[in-house]
Amino acid sequence: MAxxxxxxxxxxxxxxxxxxxxxxSDRRRGSVNVSAxxxxxxxxxxxxxxxxxxxxxxxxxxxxxVVMCKASASSVTYSYTKSSKAAPAPVLPxxxxxxxxxxxxxxxxxxxxxGINIPHDRGCEAHSGGDxxxxxxxxxxxxxxxxxxxxxxxxxxxxxWKGATSSVFVxxxxxxxxxxxxELGNLDATLILQRPKLSPxxxxxxSNLCALLGASSSxxxxxxxxxxxxxxxxxxxSIAAHTVVLLMKK
Numbered sequence: 001m002a003x004x005x006x007x008x009x010x011x012x013x014x015x016x017x018x019x020x021x022x023x024x025s026d027r028r029r030g031s032v033n034v035s036a037x038x039x040x041x042x043x044x045x046x047x048x049x050x051x052x053x054x055x056x057x058x059x060x061x062x063x064x065x066v067v068m069c070k071a072s073a074s075s076v077t078y079s080y081t082k083s084s085k086a087a088p089a090p091v092l093p094x095x096x097x098x099x100x101x102x103x104x105x106x107x108x109x110x111x112x113x114x115g116i117n118i119p120h121d122r123g124c125e126a127h128s129g130g131d132x133x134x135x136x137x138x139x140x141x142x143x144x145x146x147x148x149x150x151x152x153x154x155x156x157x158x159x160x161w162k163g164a165t166s167s168v169f170v171x172x173x174x175x176x177x178x179x180x181x182x183e184l185g186n187l188d189a190t191l192i193l194q195r196p197k198l199s200p201x202x203x204x205x206x207s208n209l210c211a212l213l214g215a216s217s218s219x220x221x222x223x224x225x226x227x228x229x230x231x232x233x234x235x236x237x238s239i240a241a242h243t244v245v246l247l248m249k250k
Contacts, residue, residue, distance in 0.1 A: 095182060095247040097144025099136030102240040104232075111239075113191065113198070114205035114222070115167050115212065120196050124239065128154075132241040133189060133205070133222075134166035134212075140187070140243040141173040145180050170212045177247060185246035186219040193239040198224040 105111070109123030114133040124130025138150045147153060154161045154169050161168075177183070187209075191198060198205070206222050213220065227234035 091181075091249065093249045094185070095144040095146075097140040097142065097245050097247070099139030099141075099143060099243040099245075100241070101132040101135040101139065102233075102238055103130045103132055104238050105236060111196075112166070113201070113239075115165075115208045116201060116205050118196060118198070118201055122236070128156075128161070128164055128166045128169065131166035132239050133191060133209070133243070134170050136241045136243040137187065137189065137209070137213075137245070138166075138169045138173045140245040141177055141247070144245055144247045145176060145182070147176065167212055174213060181250050182247040183250055184213055184215050184219065185248040186221070187213070187215070187243060187245045188221045189223065189241060189243040191222070191224045191239070191241045192227055192233050193224070194226050194229065194234050194236045 103124040103126045105122040106125050107122045109125055110129075111118045111120040111123035112129045112131045115131065124132070128135075135150055138154075142149060142153060150169060154164070154172070156162070174184075189209075202222050202224065206217055206220055209222070210217050210220050229235065232238040233240055
């Protein structure tokens with residue numbers, strides 16, 4: 001939004017102005033409103049800022065907020081603040097991310113958790129095998145880095161990722177983490193499912209996750225909880241996972 005500034009001794013004349021905003025990085029637009037006698041920037045109201053005028057072919061960009069139509073500009077200074085991209089994220093010594101995933105369980109499908117095939121009478125039908133643990137690990141890392149979620153980074157509509165296993169997404173998330181100058185501090189994951197019991201499988205799941213992340217088992221923790229037979233998780237109709245990661249600046 002453009003502002004009007006003047007020295008204390010300046011008398012602002014009544015002006016007929018176009019109060020405008022055009023579709024740009026803010027992606028908002030509407031109709032044009034013409035106001036007379038606007039004296040200061042605070043007089044510009046959101047409801048009156050509509051959008052794109054065509055003033056004799058004049059092309060407006062995001063930085064255009066006020067266009068003089070009448071009177072002299074001799075006593076008025078127009079100050080335009082151009083739109084710009086968001087400032088780069090600060091370089092922080094630590095970053096924390098949280099990931100969550102949930103999938104329905106369907107009969108006669110493999111149940112893959114942490115890249116390990118777990119014996120069960122049902123499994124997940126989802127993109128890249130429906131591995132809830134690896135999916136939420138990826139989301140946690142992406143979240144810590146300030147990136148979009150797994151569905152945006154690895155869309156199932158992109159042929160590049162068609163048929164890719166969940167481990168491919170983990171490796172790509174790790175690559176992005178290192179590229180940003182961070183390494184894994186620690187990871188804490190909680191799996192929620194009624195059946196099967198994961199106690200016999202937790203060690204091998206942890207070992208595989210350590211290999212994918214290039215991390216020691218001392219910083220990878222995996223827990224499993226039932227849902228006390230409540231809702232779809234407790235009725236063995238779904239499986240969910242939460243993951244929290246701490247990233248450290250190298």
